[in-house]
Amino acid sequence: MKMLTLACTLSMMSAFTLALESIKLKDTINKGFGVVDILKPHARSTFKSDLTGEMLEAYKQQNAGNLVFAIDVNEAANGTEKASTQGVAVESAVLEFDMGSEVVTCNVFTTNTAAMLMKKGASQRSEYYTLIGATGSSHITPSTDGDIFGSDFGGTMTMPINSEACTGTSFDLTNVQRASLTLQFLETDDKLGDPEAFYDYSNGPEDIAILTANDVSFLNFAQIGVDEAPLVIAKSQVTEPVDSWLYYPTSDSFFVVSYEDQYPNLGDYDFNDLLVGYRVGFGFRNNDQSGELEVVSIITTGYMIARGASYDHDWYLHIPINESVSGNLTMNMFKEDSEEQLNGFPITTEVNDALDVKILANSKSLMHLSNQAFVNTLSDVEKIKGKKFSFTFNLDTPFPASALGQPPYDPYLHVLNTGQEIHLPGQVTRIASSANFGDTSNFKDENNYPYALIFPDDFYPPLEGVDIGEAYTDYLNYTLSPNQTNETWYMSPDTNKTKNIGKAFWKW
């Protein structure tokens, strides 16, 4: 009889253990603060009943005396935050358990990452735990029954339930009647830019889930968004994040490249046949032996801005590196003003030898208006937002930063109608099938002007057919006699001859 009872008990325990899944909770964090009832599941959770004290105790035992939560960080707004990496910093986290006989509070927490951050109103940076995540992912967890499966939950927060972390005398959660988690994110001084802007909490809301040990392992191994986050101080399971990031031109500005696509013939000098904004970031690791910075990751973000052309183009970004490189490249292409990607994206490919990426294939199909050949270059036609793109290239083997080529690198056009490549002066052709492959013309026309120019992101494109010299009356003076008076010529457009499409519009 005793054997039978034991068998039944073990069987029930086993069934209960198997049944325990990660559960998304009902309450959320809004504007950096939330009181989360950790016994109430979300309406769309796979678990439909309230959680019980027994379940909390089982979560705690699975996680070596800790309750572990995952946060779905939803903050892709400021600094270098984007869909693939975004973060918040945690100022305080307090668990409160009503045990019936006493109320136990626990206020010790850890996460896998931290950063040195300036709190709003402070005069010096201090270290704060951070939560990093991403949107748009869809986790494939070992268990398909829990709420982490198919979600994009990111950073985890671990809270020990013991006498050192909690008030009270009993830490067995079996008889808990009420339980809540009060979470306060840090208000960073986001005017300082990154890292404070990255870890601010301007957006939200953030969902929270309570985790099984299996899902804790999964999320801590996945390190969602950590590689691209700035100033990560690794804690516990996070082992090798990037040590630093260097951005060109900066972490929140862009090179704007514009083209005349009639090469090798003369164009009309409106420099609006295709406009693309892009920036490049290099993730470094410190080589302690050589003292050098080594590149381990390269990221690029950009936008289509305007397309004033009848021709169709592919647009490439070639980042010259004085070494052969290899690794995985993941390309994202987002629909206009959306976190949703185009069909078929993201695309992951292997890179071997050179980092030369076709980013925009068939510019005409990617940016068009019905009944209009030109987009964002006509005065009396509505302006529209363009596609956003990004790629992440993770190298198989790091290379020294000294092997990097010169910015703004080699953004080039392949004009599909003519077969011609168009590069910045000083670059060479790249595509063996191009009509001008091997051409050494230096990509200047018969008047000695380039077919491609790079501008700061304050630049407004000239209207269709308007010579850039007419659109910016100081431009020609600058090209002939640059000085401190005319070097910011691009800040003074003739508003009647340029399209009013600034970064505030095209960077969405």
Add this chain to the structure above:
Amino acid sequence: MKRILIMSMLSLLTACGGGGETEAPQPSQAASSTQAQPQPQSDKLSDNKAPDNAQFSQFKSQNMEIDISGLGFEAKTVFLKIYTPDNKTLFLGKVPNSPSFEFYLPNNVSKVKYDVFSTLKTDPQITKEYEL
């Protein structure tokens, strides 16, 4: 008409001794140059042939070196943030003792700021300007 203007421009270039240089100047050199330049025929590029030393870049490369070891930090890991005067981040993260950087900034940016800090409470937190 365009051809006539171009021919005129060529004549003007020859008369003034302009053109013929094969090496594009650095922006800083060009900015201080007092070399006579031909007067444009109009604001339009199509009316003016560009001399070989014409300036087409709105950016310039700028170098920066910092000796972290001389700043008196005790922590093994020191963080550096380099940013423009309008708070746009150029570099952020852990650094070795003597990092050097090359930035590519708009021509009118002549200085950057940097913060150096560590996780040690006893270490200083430094903010300085750097003339490029």
